[in-house]
Every structure is written in C-alpha cells, then in structure tokens.
Amino acid sequence: MTAPTEAPPALASTAWLAPGPLPARRGLALLAWGLAQPLIGLRVVVREPALLRAAARPVLLFAGFCVLVAFIAEDDAAGRLEVFLTTLVTLAPAPVILFGKTYRRLAAAARVPLGLSPRTAEMPRLWTAIGDAARQAVLLAIGLVPVWLAFELVQAFWPDAADGFVWIAWAVGGFWALHWIVVEALDNGHTVDPAAAKETALVPVDPWFVRLWQFPLLRRCSGLLRRLSRPWRRELELVARYPELALGLGLGVAAMIAVPFVALVFRPAAVVAAVHVLGRVEQAAAPPQ
Incomplete structure (x- = not known):
C-alpha cells in the first residue's frame, strides 16, 4: 500500500490565492484575507479568457x-x-466613468469563476456615474478640512511642532483617501440577483465621519456629508462591520492603482476582488440552511 502523495509545493504555496469563504477569526486573519483579494482577483482574471478579454x-x-x-x-x-x-x-480618472459598464459586466461575469452564484450586471447611467465621481471629490475635500484647520492652528500657536504635525496630517489624509478607495471598489463589485426579492430600503444609519461632524457649529456640514454619502450606504455599512477586511482590501487595491496607467491595467483585478468580498460577506451573513 503506497503512502498518499503530498500536494506539490507550488500548489500549496498558492492555496491562499484561491477564492474561499471569510476566515472564521477576526483581526489579523481578516486583514490578511482582505489584503490577498486583489491578487486573487488578478489571478482569476488572468486564468479566465473571457474575463481577460473584457479587462x-x-x-x-x-x-x-x-x-x-x-x-x-x-x-x-x-x-x-x-x-x-x-x-x-x-485623463486618469476618465476610464472609471467611461468604461463603467464594462467593469459592471466584468463583475457579473466573475461571480461563477469565483465560486459564487450567477447574477446580472448592475448598470447605473452615465450621468449617475459622473455625479457619483463629483460627490466623492467633494467628500474627499470636506473630509480634509479639519486636517487643514488643525494644521493652521498648530502653525499659529505651536510653530515648533508644525513640522512633526505634517506627518500626522499626511497619515490622516492617506487614511481618508484609502477609505474611499475601498468604498469605490466595493461599489464597482455590486451585481443584481434577478431571483431575489426587491431590496428593501436600508435604515439610515449615519457613517462614522458624519457623526464626527455633529457639533453645534458643524451640523450643517454633517448634513451635507450625509446627503453626499447616501449612494454608498451599503459599502459604508460593510466597512463599519469589517474594518480589518476593509483596511486589507484598501491597502491591496491602493498598491495596484497607485500609478495611473498601472491603475487602468489592474483595475479589473480590483473589481473582481470586490465581487469576491461582497459574495463571501453575503454568504457569511446568510442564515444557515
């Protein structure tokens, strides 16, 4: 009787790049799982001829x-x-808008290769995509206003500490940009299940950045942030529920799209990664059969 053969080292080393469910543990396990998703998306795109042609x-x-x-x-x-x-x-931001429908079709086509149930593409109109891009730009700008105000105060009252505060300002600004990279990626990964009942309206829960602005003198700004962020309520709720996953996914996607042309090449991988994340989160939240 022969001993069972072990898996080849090459297969064992890439097992973590295969599509699979959310890890049972939170913390570092979920962070690493999120970080691996863009590479999983890239691997699926390269291995599937139909996805590669669309990408x-x-x-x-x-x-x-x-x-x-x-x-x-x-x-x-x-x-x-x-x-x-x-x-x-x-023109680096233009392909996201101009080829939005291509990426949406890619998201729908990627579900079966990822081991998920088939669905159809979610197709927003062109003007909706342009409006969403403008909203995100305004949200990014408003979110950086407190950082700018804090820097001005430090420079005015504690000029010796201004140089050190610059690094803090860069870190906060980078975190804010990373937050919206995750939200945009998840938004591109949404698909439609024609067999499911019509989606019910979500309970209007304020995102964390809206709650930060709810002070007497800043409530008008918090209301503006609430209205601007309404199209991404689903994504913001997922980010709040799985912050480690969102951080890992954001770092992985940001590493791929940091350079303009490289971003265009690897954006399909980010879309497929978002499809996988959304599908596995839905599976984890579904009641046991």
Whole structure:
C-alpha cells in the first residue's frame, strides 16, 4: 500500500490565492484575507479568457487614444512620449466613468469563476456615474478640512511642532483617501440577483465621519456629508462591520492603482476582488440552511 502523495509545493504555496469563504477569526486573519483579494482577483482574471478579454478592452482603447493624441500633437519621439504621459495622467480618472459598464459586466461575469452564484450586471447611467465621481471629490475635500484647520492652528500657536504635525496630517489624509478607495471598489463589485426579492430600503444609519461632524457649529456640514454619502450606504455599512477586511482590501487595491496607467491595467483585478468580498460577506451573513 503506497503512502498518499503530498500536494506539490507550488500548489500549496498558492492555496491562499484561491477564492474561499471569510476566515472564521477576526483581526489579523481578516486583514490578511482582505489584503490577498486583489491578487486573487488578478489571478482569476488572468486564468479566465473571457474575463481577460473584457479587462483588456478598456486598457487598449484608452492607451490607443493617448497614443493618437501624442502622434497628432508632436512630431518627435521625445515630444510624443511627453504628450502621451501627460494625457495619461490628466485623463486618469476618465476610464472609471467611461468604461463603467464594462467593469459592471466584468463583475457579473466573475461571480461563477469565483465560486459564487450567477447574477446580472448592475448598470447605473452615465450621468449617475459622473455625479457619483463629483460627490466623492467633494467628500474627499470636506473630509480634509479639519486636517487643514488643525494644521493652521498648530502653525499659529505651536510653530515648533508644525513640522512633526505634517506627518500626522499626511497619515490622516492617506487614511481618508484609502477609505474611499475601498468604498469605490466595493461599489464597482455590486451585481443584481434577478431571483431575489426587491431590496428593501436600508435604515439610515449615519457613517462614522458624519457623526464626527455633529457639533453645534458643524451640523450643517454633517448634513451635507450625509446627503453626499447616501449612494454608498451599503459599502459604508460593510466597512463599519469589517474594518480589518476593509483596511486589507484598501491597502491591496491602493498598491495596484497607485500609478495611473498601472491603475487602468489592474483595475479589473480590483473589481473582481470586490465581487469576491461582497459574495463571501453575503454568504457569511446568510442564515444557515
């Protein structure tokens, strides 16, 4: 009788990159699980030809447009490269809006390869996507106002501490930006279950950043933040329920989309990662059969 063979080391080393349920433990286990999701999304996109074709379309179209602009604007290679990079950086946010429907279809197509039940794509209108992008920009700006005010006060009353406070300001600003990277990624991963009953309205629970502004002199700002953040109530509720998961997912996605063109290449992986996170969270919250 022969002894059972062990799994090849290559398979064992990549087992953590396979789609799977939420870890039973919170804390570092959930943080690591969230951090691995963009790599899982990338692996699924690369291994599935249909997903890879859908992911390549926005990259080729946007890169082709930037190349066309460069060839029209300049005659020499150095000038064309400069125009290409300038166009790429300037229009970096545009693909998220222009190719929104492509990413939504990708999210629906990724569910079965991720081991989830099939669903259809959630298709917001173009003007809705533009409005959401504007809302997020305003939310980011308003959220940084307290940091700017605190820095001005420190600089006015404790100038010796201003240099040290700059690092705190950068950390707070980075955390705020990371928060919305997670929210946007999760928003792109939503799909529609045609067999399910119509989704009931969520109880209007204020996000944590709205509660921070509920002081007598700042309540108008808290009301504005509440209205602006209403489209992402589902995502904000998930972030509040699983902060370790959100932090890990945010760090992983941010590492992939930090550079403009690299962000375009790896954004499909972030979308697929969000689909997997949402699907596994729904499974964990479902009552046992």
